[in-house]
Amino acid sequence: MISKKAKYALKALKHLGATYEEKKPVLISAIAESENIPKKFLEAILLELRNNGILQSQKGKGGGYLLRTAPENISFAKVLRIIDGPIAPLLCVSLNFYGTCEDCTTEDACKLWPILGKVRDANLEVYEKTTVADLLK
Numbered sequence: 001m002i003s004k005k006a007k008y009a010l011k012a013l014k015h016l017g018a019t020y021e022e023k024k025p026v027l028i029s030a031i032a033e034s035e036n037i038p039k040k041f042l043e044a045i046l047l048e049l050r051n052n053g054i055l056q057s058q059k060g061k062g063g064g065y066l067l068r069t070a071p072e073n074i075s076f077a078k079v080l081r082i083i084d085g086p087i088a089p090l091l092c093v094s095l096n097f098y099g100t101c102e103d104c105t106t107e108d109a110c111k112l113w114p115i116l117g118k119v120r121d122a123n124l125e126v127y128e129k130t131t132v133a134d135l136l137k
Contacts, residue, residue: 067132
C-alpha cells in the first residue's frame with residue numbers, strides 16, 4: 001500500500017504533467033486547490049521531489065514548480081522510492097534499500113524470502129512501466 005504522501009505526490013505530478021509543454025511554473029496553491037491536497041503538506045512533498053531531481057522551482061513573481069523532465073520519463077517506481085522508500089515488502093528482498101532481517105539466520109533458510117521476492121518483482125513490473133504520462137491519458 002502506498003502512503004497518502006505518495007498519492008498526493010502522484011496527483012501533484014499529474015497536475016504538473018498536464019502543463020509540461022507550456023514550460024510555465026505552477027503555484028503550489030493552484031495544485032493544492034485543484035487536486036484537493038493540504039497546501040502545507042504539498043509544500044513538503046514538492047520540496048522533496050525537487051531535491052531529488054523530479055521538479056525544478058522558480059522564485060518570485062511567476063514562480064512555482066514545474067517538471068524537470070517529460071512526464072513519460074518519471075516512473076511510479078522512482079516517485080514511490082523517493083516518497084515512501086523501499087517498494088519491497090521486507091528489507092531483505094529490497095533491491096535499493098537492502099537490509100537483513102533480525103529473525104532469519106540466512107535468506108536461504110527463510111521461507112518468506114522467495115515469495116516476497118515475487119511480490120516485489122510483480123509490483124516493480126507495474127511501477128517501473130507506469131509513468132506520470134499514464135496519468136494524463
